């Protein structure tokens with residue numbers, strides 16, 4: 611997967627060279643390039659923002675600077691007509707342009723899973739100040755990226771998929787941290803990223819809308835706190851059941867909204883018993899708090 615990131619703080623993304631993501635880059639599973647938006651400015655102050663039309667506090671990022679930069683980054687046209695599916699069914703190379711935005715749909719594990727296989731190329735545009743002029747996403751969605759070396763307004767263009775995502779109901783200073791979060795969540799799902807691919811199968815939010823059970827390691831007693839006895843029994847069936855019950859109980863307390871998304875028809879007899887004991891009814895399509 612190729613990832614391009616545009617920001618006024620490209621140094622932010624050095625963190626992506628650490629840990630598993632750093633290794634994945636060295637192994638060629640993912641390549642990440644960053645661009646400084648100010649390189650596309652023309653004035654002596656390298657300004658990328660202006661006052662909001664209609665008044666109000668703060669500054670808004672100028673559309674023409676963003677467009678000059680994005681035209682160049684998105685206009686890598688070797689793959690311009692490669693909108694067909696590859697052997698795995700994923701659409702290749704045509705970039706998906708993503709703008710982190712607190713007033714957008716929430717980025718979830720489902721989004722990460724979908725993006726990890728829907729395109730081999732993602733481009734992130736990180737806003738600052740009050741955000742980017744709203745015409746920028748609209749332009750690339752409807753008019754698109756340039757298809758020739760001439761990036762001018764009259765160049766032939768290809769509309770591309772443009773997404774906007776929030777990483778949570780709070781406001782950050784800029785899109786950099788949000789882009790890092792999304793990039794980590796997406797890339798760790800790429801084939802070959804994890805040494806043991808099983809480690810991403812049974813995680814929170816992954817195969818079901820549930821939180822993962824608590825995990826423990828050695829020593830089995832630490833500062834007077836012992837790990838649950840059953841985990842040392844060697845009885846895999848009982849361990850699995852214990853963990854499943856812990857997962858259901860934890861989700862019921864912390865994220866009852868998730869528990870309500872489970873499909874009753876897919877629950878085992880023991881799952882139902884556990885949920886009933888936790889005060890839920892399981893006779894409808896989804897569990898409900900009794």
Ligand code: SAM
Pocket residue numbers: 709710711712713736737738739740741742775776777778779780781782783784785786788
């Ligand atoms: N005026 C905007 C609002 O009230 O919705 C907030 C702009 S914020 C200070 C500047 C930039 O940070 C945004 O353009 C976006 O790129 C990023 N950002 C802030 N919070 C975010 C969040 N929760 N999720 C994704 N991006 C966020």
